[in-house]
Amino acid sequence: TGSSRPQRILKAVQKNATKGDPQSVISAIDYYCRHKEWAMNVGDDKGLILDSVLTEVNPSMALELGTYCGYSSVRIARLLSPNSKLITVEFNPAFAAIARQIIAYAGLQDKVTIVEGASGDLIPKMKERFGLKSFDFVFLDHWKDRYVPDTKLLEDCGLLRKGTVLLADNVICPGAPEYLKYVRNNPRYESRYYPSVLEYTKAEDGLEKSVFLG
Numbered sequence: 001t002g003s004s005r006p007q008r009i010l011k012a013v014q015k016n017a018t019k020g021d022p023q024s025v026i027s028a029i030d031y032y033c034r035h036k037e038w039a040m041n042v043g044d045d046k047g048l049i050l051d052s053v054l055t056e057v058n059p060s061m062a063l064e065l066g067t068y069c070g071y072s073s074v075r076i077a078r079l080l081s082p083n084s085k086l087i088t089v090e091f092n093p094a095f096a097a098i099a100r101q102i103i104a105y106a107g108l109q110d111k112v113t114i115v116e117g118a119s120g121d122l123i124p125k126m127k128e129r130f131g132l133k134s135f136d137f138v139f140l141d142h143w144k145d146r147y148v149p150d151t152k153l154l155e156d157c158g159l160l161r162k163g164t165v166l167l168a169d170n171v172i173c174p175g176a177p178e179y180l181k182y183v184r185n186n187p188r189y190e191s192r193y194y195p196s197v198l199e200y201t202k203a204e205d206g207l208e209k210s211v212f213l214g
Ligand SMILES: CNc1ncnc2c1ncn2[C@@H]1O[C@H](/C=C/CNC(=O)c2cc(-c3ccc(F)cc3)cc(O)c2O)[C@H](F)[C@H]1O
Pocket: 040, 041, 042, 065, 066, 067, 068, 089, 090, 091, 092, 095, 117, 118, 119, 120, 141, 142, 143, 144, 146, 169, 170, 173, 174, 198, 199
């Protein structure tokens, strides 16, 4: 049987990027997915917005829902301060295995913990498992119809604090209409839309940044 798309992305990283150089890993994936075969990474256009929001927040504890190949894990982890950590959740073991190798190739394995499993099962166990009080930053990029239930679960599990920043990918394409309704009509969130394009295309997409007000 042939290789999978994530396996081909890993091969492109090993061929074209420099070990221990996160930017070269990001550029290798962006080049491959723009010129060879499309993949659902947040990509370079929206990635610049992710970078700027992340730099502004400078989180000690970051959470990502939906690792896929680890592209946004590398984008996030490369900008974290020393001793800051990213926990990324992925329930497909094949994807998690590829992501682990891409994150290690970038030299970021000490800053990123990949947790295999479903967000709905793992979120309630985060406090006890990682001894953390709350997250400073959450990147939502998993199944779009799970953004609302998982945001409510993070609230209910006391994993959000006054000022926690949620950043959601794909709020236009494929779209997360229920999520936009939830955060935009909710007095507990201050939301702002960042217009951009769907990764590696000219189609409209964007990121929604929502600050939890406590
Ligand atoms: C539900 N709980 C989960 N827990 C742990 N891992 C999970 C969970 N749910 C999914 N995963 C994991 O998170 C990933 C899922 C990402 C889904 N992303 C997309 O569908 C997505 C789609 C497009 C897209 C746009 C236009 C078009 F024509 C075709 C596609 C663009 C994007 O940027 C996306 O992010 C992974 F695959 C899955 O195992």
